[in-house]
Amino acid sequence: MPKLDLDAIPATNATGYPAPFSDAVAGRWYRRLAPAAGLRDFGASHVTLKPGAWSSQRHWHEDEDEDELVVMLAGEAVLVDDGGETPLRAGDVAVFPKGDGNGHCLRNDGDADCLFLAIGQPTTRVCHYPDVDMHLPEGGGYRHKDGRPY
Amino acid sequence: MPKLDLDAIPATNATGYPAPFSDAVAGRWYRRLAPAAGLRDFGASHVTLKPGAWSSQRHWHEDEDEDELVVMLAGEAVLVDDGGETPLRAGDVAVFPKGDGNGHCLRNDGDADCLFLAIGQPTTRVCHYPDVDMHLPEGGGYRHKDGRPY
Numbered sequence: 001m002p003k004l005d006l007d008a009i010p011a012t013n014a015t016g017y018p019a020p021f022s023d024a025v026a027g028r029w030y031r032r033l034a035p036a037a038g039l040r041d042f043g044a045s046h047v048t049l050k051p052g053a054w055s056s057q058r059h060w061h062e063d064e065d066e067d068e069l070v071v072m073l074a075g076e077a078v079l080v081d082d083g084g085e086t087p088l089r090a091g092d093v094a095v096f097p098k099g100d101g102n103g104h105c106l107r108n109d110g111d112a113d114c115l116f117l118a119i120g121q122p123t124t125r126v127c128h129y130p131d132v133d134m135h136l137p138e139g140g141g142y143r144h145k146d147g148r149p150y
Numbered sequence: 151m152p153k154l155d156l157d158a159i160p161a162t163n164a165t166g167y168p169a170p171f172s173d174a175v176a177g178r179w180y181r182r183l184a185p186a187a188g189l190r191d192f193g194a195s196h197v198t199l200k201p202g203a204w205s206s207q208r209h210w211h212e213d214e215d216e217d218e219l220v221v222m223l224a225g226e227a228v229l230v231d232d233g234g235e236t237p238l239r240a241g242d243v244a245v246f247p248k249g250d251g252n253g254h255c256l257r258n259d260g261d262a263d264c265l266f267l268a269i270g271q272p273t274t275r276v277c278h279y280p281d282v283d284m285h286l287p288e289g290g291g292y293r294h295k296d297g298r299p300y
Contacts, residue, residue: 001236002231002236002245002254033245037219041192041217066191067189069192071221081152083151088153091224093153093154093196097188100188119269
């Protein structure tokens with residue numbers, strides 16, 4: 001049955017971020033659709049941001065990783081990137097080509113949940129975080145920017 | 151600017167389908183987002199189905215092609231597949247893993263436009279159409295099922 005029963009797919013707010021950077025995403029609840037649906041070519045996450053939650057720390061992926069696309073389904077979020085802050089509402093689409101060096105995240109500044117769908121590989125190889133002392137190197141495992149592990 | 155200005159991306163109702171199979175998709179207007187946005191890892195189309203329009207002839211892709219995902223943004227469509235007919239409304243997600251052999255399409259049976267986003271490669275290698283005398287072979291070029299070109 002191609003239509004997904006989203007409620008039947010477990011939601012989690014798990015994160016690999018070390019403290020204190022994990023606090024921002026504690027209210028990010030997501031369902032990984034690709035394993036549930038048998039998709040292999042791209043990942044897809046159905047995400048609920050509770051009020052105050054962020055989609056991630058602001059980040060960008062290297063050219064060997066995968067492009068990202070976000071489509072807003074309900075509520076409102078603020079897209080934060082190098083260009084500033086942009087509201088996103090239901091039906092809006094934002095894209096983040098790999099290697100563009102433009103750190104981005106979505107932030108729920110409102111008092112209601114917002115929902116979006118994110119397309120792209122869930123596991124990335126190298127990720128840069130311009131705002132915080134965190135880096136994801138080749139092979140995984142978050143580190144300080146000077147290379148020390150958390 | 152990661153947020154796309156959808157209205158600035160030209161919409162087309164072009165199709166490679168031969169007549170009479172092209173009639174069903176004459177009211178399908180789509181914007182290819184990947185070339186406009188610099189995405190390379192997957193295609194993305196923002197589609198408006200006018201009343202009576204179909205997203206495609208019912209079809210499925212071989213295992214060498216790419217998975218597909220559809221998320222409804224506004225209005226209502228009917229998902230037609232081997233399992234029958236299923237209504238899709240804003241926020242619903244449907245997935246079509248490559249190689250599953252389950253022919254599918256979306257049909258707008260209502261009297262208002264519906265909008266959806268489709269993820270997956272726009273150019274496929276081999277495509278099967280269970281309901282009509284049409285086949286897309288390796289290398290492209292629609293043919294009758296007995297191999298004659300249109």
